[in-house]
Amino acid sequence: MRSVLRRLLWLGPALVVITMITFGALTLALKVDDAAEGLPLFFNPEPGALERRARSALAAVAAAPEPAQEARAELARLGGAALPYVLPALDSLTPEGRVRVVRALRPIAERMGLEIDPSWESSREVSFWTRFWEEHSIDYRPIVARRAVLRLLQKSTALRDAEVRQLDTYALDELMRLMARVETLADVDRVRRLSAIALDVLGGPPMSRGAWVVSSDGDLGEARAVSATWADWWGLHRTLFRTYTGTERITAMLRDTRYGSWVSEAIRHDLGLLEDGRSVGQALRAGALVSAALLVSGIAGAYGTSIAGAYAAAVLPGLGALARRRGLRWLGLGFLLRAALPVTVVVAVLGWALGPAVQRVWVGALVMAVAGAPLSALHRGNRASTGDAGYIRTLESLGAERWRLALASLRSSSAAIVVQVGAQLSTLITLTFVVEYALGLGGLGATTIEALKLPDLDWLMAITICTVLFVGLLQVLSDLLLAWLEPRWRDSIDRLGGSA
Amino acid sequence: MLRFGRSLALGWLGVLVVASLLGRALGPGADALQPHLARASTPEWLSWWALATQNTLGIVLAATLLAALFGVGLGAASAYGDSGVTGLGLRFVEFIGAVPGLILIGILRLADPSGGVLGVLMTLTLLRTLEVAQLVRGHVLAVLPSDFVEASRAFGASRRWQLRVHVLPRVVQPLGVNLLLGAGTLVGLEAALSFTGLGLPSRVPSWGGGLAVLAKGGSGAALAGAVWTIGASAAAFYGLAVLLERRQRQAAAAREPAPPGAPGAWRREASALNGPDEASAGH
Numbered sequence: 086m087r088s089v090l091r092r093l094l095w096l097g098p099a100l101v102v103i104t105m106i107t108f109g110a111l112t113l114a115l116k117v118d119d120a121a122e123g124l125p126l127f128f129n130p131e132p133g134a135l136e137r138r139a140r141s142a143l144a145a146v147a148a149a150p151e152p153a154q155e156a157r158a159e160l161a162r163l164g165g166a167a168l169p170y171v172l173p174a175l176d177s178l179t180p181e182g183r184v185r186v187v188r189a190l191r192p193i194a195e196r197m198g199l200e201i202d203p204s205w206e207s208s209r210e211v212s213f214w215t216r217f218w219e220e221h222s223i224d225y226r227p228i229v230a231r232r233a234v235l236r237l238l239q240k241s242t243a244l245r246d247a248e249v250r251q252l253d254t255y256a257l258d259e260l261m262r263l264m265a266r267v268e269t270l271a272d273v274d275r276v277r278r279l280s281a282i283a284l285d286v287l288g289g290p291p292m293s294r295g296a297w298v299v300s301s302d303g304d305l306g307e308a309r310a311v312s313a314t315w316a317d318w319w320g321l322h323r324t325l326f327r328t329y330t331g332t333e334r335i336t337a338m339l340r341d342t343r344y345g346s347w348v349s350e351a352i353r354h355d356l357g358l359l360e361d362g363r364s365v366g367q368a369l370r371a372g373a374l375v376s377a378a379l380l381v382s383g384i385a386g387a388y389g390t391s392i393a394g395a396y397a398a399a400v401l402p403g404l405g406a407l408a409r410r411r412g413l414r415w416l417g418l419g420f421l422l423r424a425a426l427p428v429t430v431v432v433a434v435l436g437w438a439l440g441p442a443v444q445r446v447w448v449g450a451l452v453m454a455v456a457g458a459p460l461s462a463l464h465r466g467n468r469a470s471t472g473d474a475g476y477i478r479t480l481e482s483l484g485a486e487r488w489r490l491a492l493a494s495l496r497s498s499s500a501a502i503v504v505q506v507g508a509q510l511s512t513l514i515t516l517t518f519v520v521e522y523a524l525g526l527g528g529l530g531a532t533t534i535e536a537l538k539l540p541d542l543d544w545l546m547a548i549t550i551c552t553v554l555f556v557g558l559l560q561v562l563s564d565l566l567l568a569w570l571e572p573r574w575r576d577s578i579d580r581l582g583g584s585a
Numbered sequence: 586m587l588r589f590g591r592s593l594a595l596g597w598l599g600v601l602v603v604a605s606l607l608g609r610a611l612g613p614g615a616d617a618l619q620p621h622l623a624r625a626s627t628p629e630w631l632s633w634w635a636l637a638t639q640n641t642l643g644i645v646l647a648a649t650l651l652a653a654l655f656g657v658g659l660g661a662a663s664a665y666g667d668s669g670v671t672g673l674g675l676r677f678v679e680f681i682g683a684v685p686g687l688i689l690i691g692i693l694r695l696a697d698p699s700g701g702v703l704g705v706l707m708t709l710t711l712l713r714t715l716e717v718a719q720l721v722r723g724h725v726l727a728v729l730p731s732d733f734v735e736a737s738r739a740f741g742a743s744r745r746w747q748l749r750v751h752v753l754p755r756v757v758q759p760l761g762v763n764l765l766l767g768a769g770t771l772v773g774l775e776a777a778l779s780f781t782g783l784g785l786p787s788r789v790p791s792w793g794g795g796l797a798v799l800a801k802g803g804s805g806a807a808l809a810g811a812v813w814t815i816g817a818s819a820a821a822f823y824g825l826a827v828l829l830e831r832r833q834r835q836a837a838a839a840r841e842p843a844p845p846g847a848p849g850a851w852r853r854e855a856s857a858l859n860g861p862d863e864a865s866a867g868h
Contacts, residue, residue, distance in 0.1 A: 103680065114695035425823035426816050427773030429780045429793065433800040437808055514685040519777045523800075534781050537691030549688055556683040 092561050100554060107549045108344050111542055124321060124343050132337035133329035139167035143174060146189045147182030161192040164286065165253025166326045168193075169225045172218040175211065183211050190214065196286060197251045224248075225255055234259045237282075238275060246282070253286055254326050260286075261319040264312050273299060273308040280311050291318055310362075316353060320346040347546065357543025359532075365547045368532060375528035378446055379453045379517045386454030387509075428456045428516050432523035444525045452524075456516050510556045591828055594821035601638055601818060608639025619790045623803040630807055634814065637790040642818075644702075644785070645771045648709035649764055655710070656717025657760070661752075663718065664725035665744065678715050686712055686774060691783055701786040705778060712774075713767050720763050724756045762830045769822030776815050792818075 109126060131137070138159065145156035160167060171190070175183050184207040194201045199217070201210060223229065230252055237245040249256050264279045266272065277299035284290065290297045295314035299307055324341040339345055351357050355366030431452055435443050480490055518530030525531070529548060536544035604611065615632035618625060622633060663671045681689070690708035697704035728734060734751050742750075772792075778784030779793025780800075787794060792815050799808040 106680070107684075110692055111695075114692050425769055425820035427776050427819050429773065429777040429796065430812050430815050433780065433796050434808070434812055437800045437803075511683055511685045515687045515774075515777070518685065518687050519781060522781050533688065534691075534783065537688070537694070537783055540691070540695055545688065545691070549684060552685055552688070553680070553683045560683075 092557075092564070096554070096557055099557065100550065103553050104348075104546065104550055105344060107546060107553075108347060111540075111545055112343060115540060115542060124324070124341065124346070127339075127342055127344050129324065129338050129341045129345075132324050132334060132341040133327045134324065135163065135166055135326060135328050136170050138325070139163055139170040140174070142167070143171050143186060146185050147178045149185070157189040160186075160189045163254065163325065164193050165197060165225070165251075165255040166257070168218070168253075168255070169222070172214055172222075175215060175218075187211050187214050193253060196288065197253050198247055199251075221251070224252065227258070230256050230259045234263060234279075238263065238278070241278060249282055250285065257283065257286065257319070257326050258323070261315060261323075264315055267305065267309045267312045270305060273303060273305060276308040276312050277301075277303065280315060283315065291322070313353060317346075317350050320349045347542075351543070351546070354543075356547040359544060360539070360541065365543050368544070369529065369547060369551065372527060372529040372532060375446055375449075375526050376517055376521065376530065379449045379520060379526075379528065380513060382450035383453035383456050383513045383517060386456060387513075389454070428452060429519055429523065431455070432520055436523055441525075446526060449520050449524050449526050452520050453513075453517060456513070456520075510559055511552070514552055514556075587828065590824055594824045594828075597817050597821045598825075601642055604635045604638040605642045606639075608635045611635035615790060616788065619794055619798060620787060622795050622798040622807070623801065625807070630810065633790050633795060634810065637792050637795055638814070640785060640789055641772070641775055641792045644706055644709065644775060644791075645768055648706055648713055648771055649768050651706075651710045652713030652717050652767070653760065653764055655714045657721050657756070659714065660718035660721025661725055661748065664722045664729070678719065681711065681715055687778070687781070687783065690778055694783060701784065702789065705775065705784050709771050709774065713771065716767065717760065717763060720759060721756055724759060725752055728752050728755050758833050762826050762833070765822050765826035765829060769819040769826065772815060772819040772822065 105127065112126060142156045142159040142163065145153045146160060149156070160171070171186065175186065178186065187207065187210045191201065191203070199213075201213060205213075224233075233245070233248045233252065234256060237249050249260075260279050260283045264276055264283070267276055280298045284297055295317070296307065296310045297314055299311050303311075321343075324337065329337045340349070347357075351365075355364035356369065357365040359365060359368055435448065435452070477490060477493060480493060485493075517528070518533055520526075521528040521530030522534050532544060533548050535541075536548070611632060613632070615629070615636045618629055618633045619637075622630070625633065659674070663674050686708065689711070690704060693708050693711075694701055694704035697707075728751060731751075734747055737747055737751065775784055775791065776793035776796060779791045780797045782797070784793055785791040792811060796808075796811045796815065799811050
């Protein structure tokens with residue numbers, strides 16, 4: 086019992102480790118994840134690298150005699166958030182460097198609505214930016230940005246709108262914070278206004294997937310979807326537009342990673358989103374019933390066959406001799422074929438012969454019940470040795486009836502199959518998925534196979550975690566069952582920390 | 586009957602081996618045939634079959650051999666190794682064992698530059714390696730506390746000597762049975778993976794890939810051929826494993842008298858003293 090409790094308590098930390106291993110393997114296997122460019126996998130030693138990136142882009146633009154396209158693009162992308170590090174440093178640059186930098190700031194000025202004429206002389210443009218910073222440096226503070234966005238939400242005027250747009254990407258943190266909560270119809274308008282500004286700041290949708298703006302007649306569901314899309318994007322890109330200090334920096338070291346973003350997304354969207362817009366949790370719940378029916382049928386088939394075989398052999402002692410008769414030896418060959426025949430072959434033949442009529446859960450359950458045959462063969466070997474055990478011989482010598490002997494030996498010999506079923510669960514799950522796919526049943530199998538082909542990270546993560554957790558829990562249950570069936574094994578289970 | 590079954594299994598496996606060796610010669614130009622297998626003529630089907638046999642059997646045998654090699658090493662190392670490392674290894678085995686093979690292969694396949702061949706081989710090898718390692722570890726742990734191993738240790742025998750003389754010979758026989766059983770399982774697993782499109786690439790002829798195409802609209806005879814190939818191959822490996830295990834048990838029983846208290850010993854003693862009828866019905 087102690088070991089069972091220990092294993093249950095370990096499930097939590099084990100789940101974290103399992104999600105990390107699976108996520109790492111899947112991310113490395115998928116190779117590319119455009120949305121999470123540059124983010125480390127599990128640990129971000131430098132979260133909120135805005136200052137370093139801005140200064141580095143500034144230095145590259147200022148130093149390069151010819152246009153440094155990458156650095157210019159980086160400056161434009163960092164936008165208003167980079168201005169507190171770029172504009173104060175203008176004085177320290179060479180006159181040529183200053184000119185190159187202010188030219189690189191033109192896309193930002195355009196987004197911010199600043200009136201810069203491209204025909205201006207460079208010295209005038211430099212002095213414009215210098216003056217701009219003298220007047221507006223006080224606006225580039227978190228508290229001012231928050232007030233500007235809140236004022237816009239209280240009453241939308243052109244002036245207030247311009248105030249927020251002038252902050253450009255510096256306002257993103259506040260925009261995202263205020264877009265996050267969508268509970269009532271009043272929030273729909275808020276999300277519509279804020280998402281429109283955020284979209285203008287970024288110069289268009291940053292990714293093709295997802296809804297980025299709420300339409301004029303959008304409802305609560307649409308607003309929630311838009312809010313979720315922005316939240317997902319911000320989870321991956323926040324680190325580009327922010328700086329962190331104190332404890333927030335320590336949290337960001339774990340949060341601003343690919344794994345951290347996935348965890349936030351999984352919590353936000355009920356384990357993630359599928360290509361068709363459904364949440365993974367919703368799809369899991371919809372398919373779980375079919376898959377569970379097939380899996381339970383597989384387990385029941387394994388137990389049922391072996392228990393029936395054991396009982397029949399014990400109660401009808403002549404059965405073995407009958408089966409060994411020359412004329413009935415073909416029966417043995419039949420059982421062997423049944424045990425060896427791959428389930429895929431069975432479902433392929435059924436599908437070919439019966440066509441769409443085969444798309445029934447009960448057909449799948451029947452096929453899965455047959456799939457447990459190899460386990461019953463393992464049980465037979467154990468039954469033979471249990472039959473010779475001392476307590477069975479004692480019972481036999483005391484004149485116990487055959488069914489009592491069968492029951493007594495069945496309990497001991499079933500311990501072996503409990504261990505085997507615990508260890509073979511993942512194989513049974515694979516068979517379940519294949520049967521569902523082949524028969525066209527709407528369980529978890531078909532979605533998983535499609536997700537593997539696409540590939541879909543959210544679904545694969547969810548299904549791996551669910552199956553590993555399920556197998557872990559069933560192994561704990563099998564330990565309990567084992568301890569009940571065979572008390573002599575309790576010490577071994579406690580010592581080893583589990584049977585598997 | 587047993588002899589007939591054994592001959593049948595060995596004969597069928599012999600046919601498969603010959604087809605594998607001559608696969609390229611028997612099926613020239615059959616590489617691109619699989620997607621159109623439903624409309625293939627009999628000679629085309631045979632060409633495909635020879636090539637598919639070569640590919641499938643190649644993968645199954647390669648995975649079995651690699652698993653035997655790695656599994657024995659891993660199992661012996663985990664039995665002899667430091668308890669901390671062993672514990673970690675066992676947890677890893679538990680974790681991998683808990684992930685369904687279908688998902689495992691899907692993940693490995695995504696990282697496979699060959700588009701599926703290496704992924705399938707790696708997954709099948711990994712799954713079998715873990716099973717073989719567990720079997721070897723169990724047997725090594727069962728043999729190590731034996732009196733004769735203790736005695737050899739008392740005489741100053743090294744670990745390597747014990748392993749070579751006492752442990753490995755006792756592991757070889759169950760390992761043979763396990764590898765044959767495993768080969769049968771791998772035939773089924775390859776068929777399942779290729780059937781779902783997650784196994785060998787569709788352009789590579791394989792039994793499972795052919796089965797998937799034929800099940801969607803092939804002729805009855807062609808489908809029966811594919812079904813027979815997969816079913817008979819899995820059954821041949823499985824049957825040989827059962828026969829080998831039975832033979833090992835018989836040989837062991839004939840070689841050494843059962844010690845008192847061993848399973849079945851009391852029946853044999855009673856038979857020797859009273860005759861078989863009394864022993865079986867005497868209570």
